[in-house]
Amino acid sequence: MANIKTALIIGGGIAGPVTALALRKAGIEATVHEAYPSSAQGVGGTLMVAPNGLDALRIIGADEAVRAIGLPITRMVMANGRGKSVGEFPGLPGMPPSLLIWRSELCRVLHRHAAAHGVSVEYGKRVIGVDQTATGITARFSDGSNASADVLIGADGIRSAVRMLIDPQAPGPxxxxxxxxxxxxxxxxxxxxxxxxxxxxxxxxxxxxxxxxxxxxxxxxxxxxxxxxxxxxxxxxxxxxxxxxxxxxxxxxxxxxxxxxxxxxxxxxxxxxxxxLPPVPRWHRGRMVLVGDAAHAPSSSSGQGASLAMESAIQLARCLRDLPDVATAFLAYERLRRPRVEKVAADAARTNNRKASGPVAKAMFSLLMPIAMKTFFTPEKMFGSLHGYRIDWDDVVTA
Ligand SMILES: Cc1cc2nc3c(=O)[nH]c(=O)nc-3n(C[C@H](O)[C@H](O)[C@H](O)COP(=O)(O)OP(=O)(O)OC[C@H]3O[C@@H](n4cnc5c(N)ncnc54)[C@H](O)[C@@H]3O)c2cc1C
Structure with a gap:
């Protein structure tokens, strides 16, 4: 174990509470610091939690509570503008349906679960700077206060301040x-x-x-x-x-x-x-690391933003649990996560191009989709490895 006992988590959206719960399960005490003065009551629209996200939530024991607030989606239907179905994707056998959830509801449930497991969330704490030493890190907040721990985890979303503290040249959305x-x-x-x-x-x-x-x-x-x-x-x-x-x-x-x-x-x-968010070249520096949208925010077309954030949260906790020092743990975490999240982002970018395409491309899509459905767009090929991703919590991560 990297001898990590405490963590500061910056951002109390989705990745923040999930990371805190996973770290707690790994024996690391985490406190969440959220910029907003209160919880996300009523903020945001709906998002999708896919089977891979639900499985990540199972590891921290939050899957049932989240299932209770979601609308199960058992089938995806692609159609053209004339109302003609050009392709259907049923759920894959043996996998639970994806869930459609109001973001504010998801935040509420995750925060309640985190509180029930002893995670404290401090509101009105917008991080503006950090001071790192060989043994720890201190976050400075806009209200003049600060907090210290062994590591700092940026779960502060697509406009992450921590990403800029890690690398001032980092790309933005x-x-x-x-x-x-x-x-x-x-x-x-x-x-x-x-x-x-x-x-x-x-x-x-x-x-x-x-x-x-x-x-x-x-x-x-x-x-x-x-x-x-x-x-x-x-x-x-x-x-x-x-x-x-x-x-x-x-x-x-x-x-x-x-x-x-x-x-x-x-x-x-x-x-x-x-x-x-284009690929982020640096996910960590010293005692700082990114998780969720701060590191990898695929377009909402992927339906995977929240689920990938949940997966990354669990994998980061496993790496900090099993590896001998912070640098090795962060490198292993990036190695585990980067190929997967960048593939999802690239696929979603292609979907966006299709959405923004002109009438000719749209007509071609309508024509070719039924043929593609029979060959390379089968549900297994489209969603098998995406939705079927499972994390073995008990498996020990090696460097
Ligand atoms: C207000 C809001 C509404 C959203 N609505 C939708 C939606 O309708 N549909 C959808 O698919 N996705 C939505 N998202 C994005 C979605 O939540 C994420 O794509 C995904 O769930 C990954 O979550 P995350 O925790 O990494 O990032 P986020 O959910 O964005 O959470 C980041 C958190 O960090 C906090 N934060 C930011 N900067 C700082 C700072 N400097 N110091 C401390 N805290 C900070 C933010 O206030 C936020 O609570 C929304 C995000 C936000 C912030």
Whole structure:
């Protein structure tokens, strides 16, 4: 063991509490420091927790609590804008379904689980600097306070401050060329199939939708847009104005036209620019290391951001548990994680290109997809190694 007894975790989103719980299981005491003054109540839209993420949560005993708040997605249906299904992916045999979860709910459950296991979370602690010595590290916070431990773990998301402290030349997030929207369609006839996530490559833009247990329809869309807008900038535009644009964009699509027609301005969710993080050259320096979106944030198209963060959290804890010093542990962690997360990010970038493509490419997609489904896009090839990733907690990590 790297003789690590204590850890400071910066960021109390998803990776933060999972890392704290995994470290605790490894015998390391961790405290979470979150920049926001309170928990993530009501913040964020929905995200997917895939079978690989759920299995990571099983290791820290949080899988059942998370399962209880998720909507199981048992099938993915790809369709073109005329409403014609061009491919279906059922869940893989022997694997649990992916879960669709409100991010704020996931945060709430993970924080509750962490508190029940003695992890303390300090709010209003925005890290602004660090001081490292041969034996420890001290984080400095914007409120003038500081905290010390053996290692510091940056779980502070796609705009990570810790990433910049590790390497001031580190890349930041890049705009995907797509703005994100979502909403609930009220009072429409049933749209979609229960338990299915539908992905529609429409005439002008992409749209995903699913049916809630009460029969109402939820949707999310990606609108190609030349310039990035933060969520705040996008929300400064009146919702009614965005709705008008979205209705025009989706008016010829099935069921996009109906979904947008039944969404009111009050039910429109505006999330701003879609972002992707290019490969981060340095994941660690001295006693600092990154986990989750701070190190690897694939586009939301992957449906893997949260699940990869959970996997990385568990693997980092195993490395710190088993290896003789911090440097060896961080190197082993990077070796275990980098190839997998960079492959997922590259695949998601290709999906984004398809979403932003023009009408000709969209027509080709619609034509070729059914053929591809019979050959190389089989569910096993698409999701086997992605969703089937399992971590053996008891296996000892070697350098
Ligand atoms: C407000 C918000 C809303 C989101 N909504 C969605 C969504 O609707 N759909 C989706 O798929 N993904 C969403 N995400 C991203 C999603 O949570 C992540 O992709 C994924 O779950 C990995 O989690 P993470 O813990 O690595 O990063 P995040 O979930 O981004 O958590 C990072 C945490 O670090 C904190 N932090 C940042 N800087 C500092 C600092 N300097 N000091 C201390 N703390 C800091 C942040 O406040 C945040 O709580 C959202 C993230 C945030 C922060």
């Amino acid at each position: 890049q705009y995907t060329g797509l703005l994100g929207f979502g909403g609930r369609a009220m009072g429409s006839d049933a749209i979609g199939r229960p338990g299915a996530m539908h992905f529609v490559h429409g005439k002008h833009a992409f749209l995903g939708h699913w049916m809630e247990p009460d029969g109402s329809a939820m949707w999310f869309g990606n609108l190609p847009h030349p310039t990035p807008l933060t969520a705040a900038e996008a929300r400064a535009v009146p919702a009614a104005q965005w709705l008008e644009t979205l209705r025009e964009v989706y008016r010829y699509d099935v069921p996009g036209g109906a979904l947008l027609a039944h969404t009111s301005p009050e039910q429109l969710l505006v999330t701003g620019a879609g972002e992707i």
